[in-house]
Amino acid sequence: MTRGDQKGLRDAASNVGLTHKGPSPSQNQSKHSAAFLNTARSTAARDPKANNNNGTPKFGxxxxxxxxxxxxKKGGTRxxxxxxxxxxxxxxxxxxxHFFDRNFDKGLDWYRSLMPRTLDTQITMEKTPSYFVTKEAPKRxxxxxxxxxxxxxxxxPVTxxxxxxxxxxxxxxxIPSFEDLAFKNRSLGLVDTSWNAIRIGMYVLHLENWLQYFPLSQIHFVSGERLITDxxxxLGRIQDFLGLKRIVTDKHFYFNKTKGFPCLKKPESSSLPRCLGKSKGRTHVQIxxxxxxQLRDFYRPYNFRFYEMVGHNFRWD
Structure with missing residues (x-):
């Protein structure tokens, strides 16, 4: 993509209202948004036509x-x-x-059409875990x-x-056994880095690509292990990173012993708590x-370089 193409893409994004400027939401904005959303939800409850196909009020x-x-992938993104x-x-x-990896050719209008409606004070988010290992994603x-x-x-990375x-x-x-897929030659300890399940865990190599386009200050790393235990x-650190008031706190969670995973306590509008799907917390294959x-030994140097790069020891070794 030429510099002219890049400028044109940014201009197009600006023209359709896709670029975003200005400070992060303040505490007063949080209160305003919550009040507005409550009004919107009440309106939607009275008038079904006020909702879109996802049951979301047509505001913003x-x-x-x-x-x-x-x-x-399999880190805890969901x-x-x-x-x-x-x-x-x-x-x-x-x-x-999957816009920045599989569907980029569908264009901005297609991508924008998928997004939920938001107020100016709200943050719009999406998740696609494969972006991290897609070479073109950070540039795009x-x-x-x-x-x-x-x-x-x-x-x-082993788990x-x-x-x-x-x-x-x-x-x-x-499919073949885990061992057969993970090693080119197990007796020699030669790990097959072409296997996606192995390659994803070489975090430092992927991060080096992202740091060519984004400063480290714009990337927040969440511990998948601490996401379960705390x-x-x-979530408090994520809210800080996004410039949000800390509204999601320990009062929102309970630990589901059956799944071995934290769940959200039931909202006032529901009779049931909100847990992730049955695939979350599934028993792993015995290895x-x-x-x-052998895999710990393989990943160790990559892990140490990753710790050094992000300035945090995740203690996987």
Missing amino acids: NKKLPNAIIVGV AVLEFIRVHPDVRAMGTEP ISNLSRDTKLIVVVRN RAISDYTQTLSKKPD PAGE DQEVIE
Whole structure:
């Protein structure tokens, strides 16, 4: 893409109201948005025509996301999205648009049409975990809006790979064993980095690509492990990063012992709590401990470089 193309893309985004400027929502704006949304919901309840196909009030405009959860697959991205969208100043897509990897040729109008309607004081979000490992994604997002805030949910790359394999196995029970896919030569300890489940966990290599287009200050890293043990703490840091008042707190969560995962307490309008789907918290495939140790040895140097780059030790080693 030439510089002229990049400028044209940004101009097009501005012309259709996709670029976003100005400060993050303040506490007063949070109160205003919450009150406005309550009014909108009441109106929608009285008038079904006031809703769109997703049951969302037709207030506000469809805008380019201010923040995107760009990764990683099987890191906890769905949990982060569901937890943060409890905030009254956040509106998020429920599905993954895959605009910056698979559907870029469909254009801005298509991408914009997928977004929920938001007020000027609200943040629009989407999540597509595959963006983090897509070479073209950071450049495309930067060309569209250099102000976009990025969220990356990471977890121990070994357990992430096993979780990834477990999910695939549930859909394709005839695939080779984890060990056969993970190694070119297990006796020599040669890991097959061409296998996507392994490659995703080499976080530092992917991050180097993103840092060519975004400063580290615009990327927030969420610990997938702490998201389970301390969801309120992780959500507090996410809200700070997004410039939001800390509204989602520990009072919103309880730990589901059956799933081994935190769930949202039931909202006043519902008789049931909100837990993630049955695939979340599914039992992992049992992997030989020697294989796990070999993968830990493989990932260790990548992990240490990642810790150094982001300035935080996730203690996976």
